[in-house]
Amino acid sequence: MTVALETQGLRKSFGGVLVIDDLSISVKYGEALGIVGPNGAGKTTWFNLITGAVHADAGKVVFEGRDITHLARHDRCRQGIGRTFQIPKPFTGMTVFENVLVGATQGRGVAERASYDRCIDVLQMTGMIKKVNVLAGSLTLLDRKRLELARALATDPKILLLDEIAGGLTEVEVQDLIEEIRKLRATGITIVWIEHIVHALLAVVDRISVIQFGRNLCEGEPHEVMNSPEVQACYMGGTPA
Ligand SMILES: Nc1ncnc2c1ncn2[C@@H]1O[C@H](COP(=O)(O)OP(=O)(O)O)[C@@H](O)[C@H]1O
Ligand SMILES: [Mg+2]
Numbered sequence: 001m002t003v004a005l006e007t008q009g010l011r012k013s014f015g016g017v018l019v020i021d022d023l024s025i026s027v028k029y030g031e032a033l034g035i036v037g038p039n040g041a042g043k044t045t046w047f048n049l050i051t052g053a054v055h056a057d058a059g060k061v062v063f064e065g066r067d068i069t070h071l072a073r074h075d076r077c078r079q080g081i082g083r084t085f086q087i088p089k090p091f092t093g094m095t096v097f098e099n100v101l102v103g104a105t106q107g108r109g110v111a112e113r114a115s116y117d118r119c120i121d122v123l124q125m126t127g128m129i130k131k132v133n134v135l136a137g138s139l140t141l142l143d144r145k146r147l148e149l150a151r152a153l154a155t156d157p158k159i160l161l162l163d164e165i166a167g168g169l170t171e172v173e174v175q176d177l178i179e180e181i182r183k184l185r186a187t188g189i190t191i192v193w194i195e196h197i198v199h200a201l202l203a204v205v206d207r208i209s210v211i212q213f214g215r216n217l218c219e220g221e222p223h224e225v226m227n228s229p230e231v232q233a234c235y236m237g238g239t240p241a
Helices: 043-051 073-079 096-108 113-125 141-154 171-186 198-202 222-227 229-236
Strands: 003-014 017-028 032-036 058-063 081-083 159-163 190-194 207-212 215-220
Touching: 003 043, 003 190, 017 043, 017 058, 017 190, 017 215, 032 198, 043 073, 043 081, 043 159, 043 190, 073 081, 073 096, 081 141, 096 113, 096 141, 113 141, 113 171, 141 159, 141 171, 171 190, 171 198, 198 222, 207 222, 207 229, 215 222, 215 229, 222 229
Parallel strands: 032 190, 032 207, 081 159, 159 190
Antiparallel strands: 003 017, 003 058, 207 215
């Protein structure tokens, strides 16, 4: 498998505090990579550096062999990098369909009329098709998460970055989400999933990378990584994975 996305020696400080410290991680085509690490470790900032929401002080972001470090956010999205946000913020006064349409048009730079089919597809894929006319502001947390996923998928990403999409859901809802993400995987999309709910990650990902203090602590086969003494010490507080 060849490399789809790579960050090389990324560094980022906020107000003199080093948050991302020489972070190098690569993701292969078709792979599902899980990311774990304590709160404040820099996981979301790493996504922000990949998508261009935040710009690096040093290092590179390489996507499909091209250096995209200095590319604007919308250009990175149009090249195929999609993401969900840790706290979904849909346009609450707009319907589910309208929210997804924004993703499909803005994210791809495509006219509305040419985007309807894509919207229908992703709404079907995420189980939101029956709620197209519901106002996003009245959705349950699970449906907000599904809408967040649909909005990201509407941009037609080659790689999908999921930021704690299972957080706050009940166990039954987490199982639903796992099924949906598995189905997505089967379509061949490359996935990077930051998640605290470890059993959800273990059900989906091929590999786990651990971020601590903005650095890559270790990475490898998911169960091995989660059971390794260094990860237990830094992240799990001794709880078996
Ligand atoms: N835009 C920002 N401005 C200032 N500090 C930030 C910003 N984004 C993140 N941080 C800080 O960077 C650190 C890492 O945050 P984050 O990447 O959100 O961690 P994680 O997602 O691993 O919990 C935190 O201390 C956070 O407060
Ligand atoms: Mg985060």
